[in-house]
Amino acid sequence: MKEFLYIIRGGQEKMIDASPEYLQEHMQQWSEWMGGIAEKGQLVGGQPLEYAGKTLIESGTKIIDRPLAEGKELVGGYIIVKAENLDEACELAKGCPGFAHGTTLEVRELAAM
Numbered sequence: 001m002k003e004f005l006y007i008i009r010g011g012q013e014k015m016i017d018a019s020p021e022y023l024q025e026h027m028q029q030w031s032e033w034m035g036g037i038a039e040k041g042q043l044v045g046g047q048p049l050e051y052a053g054k055t056l057i058e059s060g061t062k063i064i065d066r067p068l069a070e071g072k073e074l075v076g077g078y079i080i081v082k083a084e085n086l087d088e089a090c091e092l093a094k095g096c097p098g099f100a101h102g103t104t105l106e107v108r109e110l111a112a113m
Helices: 020-039 086-093 097-101
Strands: 002-009 043-048 055-057 062-064 075-083 104-109
Touching: 002 086, 020 043, 020 097, 075 086, 086 104
Parallel strands: none
Antiparallel strands: 002 075, 002 104, 043 075, 055 062
8 A cells, every 4th residue: 555645734714713612523523534544554643733833945044933824725734544546545535524624635645765
């Protein structure tokens, strides 16, 4: 099997005002979705990312105290899965609970080194 990276963008702006109960429910949906992938032996790993960050530009000579992206483009996390091909990796991705909040999910195959 090949490994694929899910790059998860956006959706954070819709979660800012969510109730603690809703946030807990939403996290449970993520847990169930990722748990299902893990049960199939296809989950390699993944993590959400903190919102704060720094961006290095101009060949690393300048550091900016924030990512250079609008909220909808901000990378919120990543997941690595195993699949036979890109189409199968996309099928697994269709269950992502973040889609209900405007998340986009880019699927990329990890290149062999």
